[in-house]
Amino acid sequence: MSVFLKDLDKVYGYEDLLYRIDHSSAYKPCFQTSDLYDFFTNLLVGLVSDSPLVLLDADLNFSELSGLNVREINIEKPVVKKQYASLEDLVKAVQTSLSEITIFTSGTTGQPKQVRHTIQTLTRSVRIGTGYQGQVWGFAYNPTHMAGLQVFFQAFENLNTLVNIFNRSRSEVNAVLKSAGITHLSATPTFYRLLLPVEEVFEKVQRVTLGGEKSDQKLYDFIRQLFPCARINNVYASTEAGSLFAARGENFQIPENFSDKFRVEDSELLIHKSLLGESESFQYSGEYYRTGDLIEWVDESKGIFRFKSRKNELINIGGYKVNPEEVEDVLLQIEGVQQAVVYGKPNSVLGNVLCAELKVLSGMELTELQIRQYLQGKLQDFKIPRRIKFVEQFLLTRTGKIKR
Template sequence: MTVFLCDGECEYSYDDLLRHLNQDNYFPLLKTHHLFSYFGNLVKALTNDVPLVLLDSDLSPAELDGVDESLVNQSIPLSVKRLPSMGEVIEALVHSTSEITMFTSGTTGQPKKVVHSIQTLTRSVRRGEKYNNQIWAYAYNPTHMAGLQVFFQAFENLNTLINVFNRTRSEIFNLIKKHSITHISATPTFYRLLLPYERAYSSVIRLTLGGEKSDGHLYNVIRQIFPSAQINNVYASTEAGSLFAAKGENFQIPASIHDMFQVVDDELLIHRSLLGQSDSFRFDGDYYHSGDLIEWINREEGVFKFKSRKNELINVGGYKVNPGEVENVLNAIKGIRQSLVFGKANSVLGNILCAEVQLEEGVRLSELEIRRILKDSLQDFKIPRRIRFVESFSLTRTGKLKRL
C-alpha cells in the first residue's frame, strides 16, 4: 500500500490510516505534535460529518477564545462509518457536511475563529490520473489554511507526504534526496532558508510559494536549486481559502469569479460568498477588506501583483514605506539570505527604518557596504538607518517571518 506519511523516523501507510479511521472515537478539539494522529482525526471527523476545531499544538489558554479548555484532547464515542477502502474514504470526505473551525495566525492580535466547510477548504484541489504518484514535502503548519490545502491535494490523490516543517536546511535537502520529493509548497521564508545554491535537486518538478510576498531574485536562486521545477505562486487566506494562483509575481483573477472582487484605495476586497464564517468579519456592503494592497498590471484581464499588507506600511517622516520593497532589495544583495525591515518609534520622524539581516555562511558584509549598495536602488528615506546582523529570525506558527 502507498506510503501516506513520513514523519521523522516513522512511516505510515494508507492501510495504517484506514485502520485508524475505523476506531470508534474522535477528538473534537485535538492539540498534538503527532502529525499522523492529527491527520487521522481530521479525516475521521470529515468522513463522519462531525464538527472539528483545529488547534495549534502550542496554543496557550489565553488564545483559546470561545473554546472550553476542559474539552481539549478529550475523546468522545463515535459510531464511525465503516469504509473498506481509501477510495470510499475520499468520496465520503469530499461530500462531508462537517464544520471545521480554525484560528487566524494571530500575527496582528488575538487569533480569530473562522468556520469553513469542505467546499471552501478544497476549492483548489485537482484530482485525476496525472496527479498520481506525487511525493509532497509537507512544509506548513497543519492547522492553518496553507497546510490544509497541501494535505487535501495530496490526500485526495493518495500521494505521499514527507514532513519537513521546522526542519533544518541540511535535513530538508536530505529528505528531498532520500524520498525523491516531486512537489514542494511553502512560504518564501522557507525557500530563503535553503540558500545558498550548492547543488541541484532534479526530482522536484513543481514548487509553489504562498503566504508572503516573493520576489524575482528568490525565483532565480530556487530555479538553480530545483532546475526541473515549474514555479507557481498561490493566494490563500484563513478567511477565504485558496482563491487564485500565479506564475511569477503576477496573479490573475479567474474569469468565473472576477465579479467577486473589488479594489478600493489599492486594497483587495473579497465578496462574502467566497469566505468562511466568523463573528470577527467586518463587511463593506457585501465585501470583506482583505488588508492586501495590490497594483493592477491589466485591470480588464484581472492581472495584478501584491504590494504589501496595509497594516505593514511604515510612516517615515510623512512618507509611507513598504518594508517588503526594501527587503526585496536587501535580499538581492549577494550573500544576504534573509532580511526583516521594521519601524522604530521616533519623536521627529514618526518612525526610523531599521533592518535585521541574516548572512549566508562564510559571508562578510558591513553595514556601510550594505547601505552603499542600497543607495543605487532606493530613495534615501527607504534606506534603513539601523542595520543589525542576526543568526536567525523568529517565525510565526505558519512559517512566515514574525514582524516586529
Template structure:
C-alpha cells in the same frame, strides 16, 4: 503505500484506515502534538460528519479567546461510526463530508480570529485523477492553517505520500527530498530562501508552489536553479477565502467568470462574501470583505494585478508609510546576503524607527556601513533602516513566514 513519512517514522494508508475504522471517539477541540495523530483525529471527525476545531500546538490560553481551555483535547463520542473496506472509500467519504472545520488566522498582528470552513471550501483548488497518483508531497506548512490543509487535501485525495519537512533545517529538507524522491512542494517564500545558496540540485521535483508572502524574480531564478525540472507556480490564498488565484510569476489574473467577485478600492483587494468561509468577525461593505492585501494593477482590463504588501505591515516612519517588502528586496539584492527582515520599533518622535535583521553567507564581508551606503543609492532616506543587525537566522511565525518583531 506510505501515507506519512515524519522525520524517521512512517505510517501507511493501511495504518490510517485501521485507525479511523476503530475510532469510537474523537477530540472536537484538538491541539495536536504530532502530525499523524492530528490527521487521524481530523479524518475521524470528517467521515462522521462531526465538527472539529483545529488549534496550533503552541497556542497560549490568552490567544484562545472564547475557547474553554478545559475542553481542549477532551474526548467525545462520535455522532456515528462508519467503517470502510478500503482507503478509496475513506477518501470519498472525506471529500463528501459536511463537517464544519474551524481554523484560526495566524495571529501575527492581534488576536487570532476563527473562520469556519467546509471540506468543499478548503479543497476548492484540489486536482484529482490518475496523472496525480504518483506525486510525493513535501509538507512544509503548519497543518492547522489554510495552506497546510490545502496541501493535505491535494495529497490525500490522490493517495499520495506526504513527507514532513515543516520547521526542518536546510540540510534536513534536502536530505528528505533526495531520500524520498519528492516531486511536489508548496511553501512560503521564506521557506525557499532558507534553501539558499543554490549549491544543491533536486532533479526529482516536478512542481514548486509559492504562497503566503510577496516573492520576487530573484527568488524565482534561485528556485529554478535548485529545482531545474520543476514548474514554478505562485498562489494567492487566505484563511478567510482559501485558494483563489494561481500564476506563473508575480502577476495574478482574476478569471473572467469571477470578475464581479473582486474589487480594488484605495489599492486594497476586496472579496465578495460568496467566496468566503464564515466568521462572526467578518465585516462587509456592500457584501465585500476587505482582505487587508494591498495590490497594484498590472493590466486592469485583463484583470491582472500584483501583490504589494499587507496593509498592517506598512510601517509609519515620521509620517511616511514604508513597505518592508521593498526594503527587504533591496537588501537581499546585495551579493552574499541570504535573507533579511525589516520591521519597526516604536519611537516617540518618528512613530517607528526602521530596523533590519540580515543573514549573510559565511564568506560575505559586507558591514553595516557598506549596506547603508549601498541602500542610499537605491532608496529614499526614510526607507533605510537606522538599526541593522547581522544574525545567524531569522525568527519565523507559527505559519513559517517572516516574523516582524
C-alpha cells in the same frame, strides 16, 4: 503498501490509516498535538462522521484564544463507527463531509480569530485525476492552517505520500529531498530562502509552489537552480477564503468566472463574501470583505495585478508611510544577502525608527557601510533603515513566515 506519511523515522501506510479510522469509536473535537499522524487521523475521523472540528496549533497559548472553552481541549467524544470497503470510499466520505471546521488566523497582527469552513471551501483548489497520482509531497506547513490543510487534502484525495519537513533545518530538508523522492513542494518564500546557498540540485522535484509572502525574481532564480526540472507557481490564499489565485511569477490574474467576486478600493483587494468561510470578526464593505492586501494593476482590463504589501504592515516614519517589503526587495538584491526583514521600532519623535535585520550567506562578508552605500540612490532617505543588524537566524511565525 502505499505510504500515507513519512515523519522522521516513522512511516505510516494508507492501509494502516484506513484500519485506524474503521476502528475509531471516538474523536477529539478540539485536538492539540505535535504528532502529525495523530492530527490527520483525528481530522479524518471527525470529517467522515460529519462532526465539528476545532484545529489548534501545537504550541498555542491558551491566553491567545477567545470564545473557546479550554477545558474541552483533548476531550474525546463518541462517534458512530463506519466501515469503508476501500480507500476510495474513505476519500468520497471526506469529500462529502458536512463537518464545520474551525481554524484560527495566525495572530501576527493581533488576537487569533476564528474562521469556520466547510470541506468545500477548504478543498476548492484540490485537483484529482490520474495525472495527480504517484506524487510525493514535501509537507512544509503548519497542518492547522489553511496552506497546510490544502496540501494535505491535495495529497490525501489522490492517495499521495506526505513527507514532513515542517520546522526542519536546512541540512535535514536537503537530506529528505535527496532520500524521500519528493516530487512536489509547497512552502513560504522564507522556507526556500533558508535552503540557500545552492550546494546540490534536486531533479526529482517536478513542481514548486510559493505562497503566504511576497517573493522576488532573485528567489525565483535560486529555486530554478535548486529544482531545475520543476515548474514554479505562486499561490494567493488566505485563512478567510482559502486558495484563490495562482501565477507564474509575481503577476496574478483574476479568473473570468470569478471576475464579479472581486473589487479594488483605494488599492485594497476586496473579496465577495460567497467565497469566504464564516467569522464574526469579518469586516465588510457591502457584501465584500476587506482583505488588507494592497495591489497594483499590471493590466486592469485583463484582471492582471501584483501584490504590493499588507495595509497593516505599512510603517509610519516621520509622517511618511514605508512599505517594508519594498525595502526588503532592495536589500535582497545585494549580493550575499540571503534574507532580510524590515520593521519599525516605536519612537516618540518619528513614530517609528526603521530597522533591518540581515542574514548573510556563509562565506560572504558585508558591512553596514556597504549596505548603506548600496541603498543610497535606490531608496528615498526615509526608507533607508537607521538601524541595521546582522543575524544568524530569524524568528518565524507559526505558519513559517518571518516575524516582523
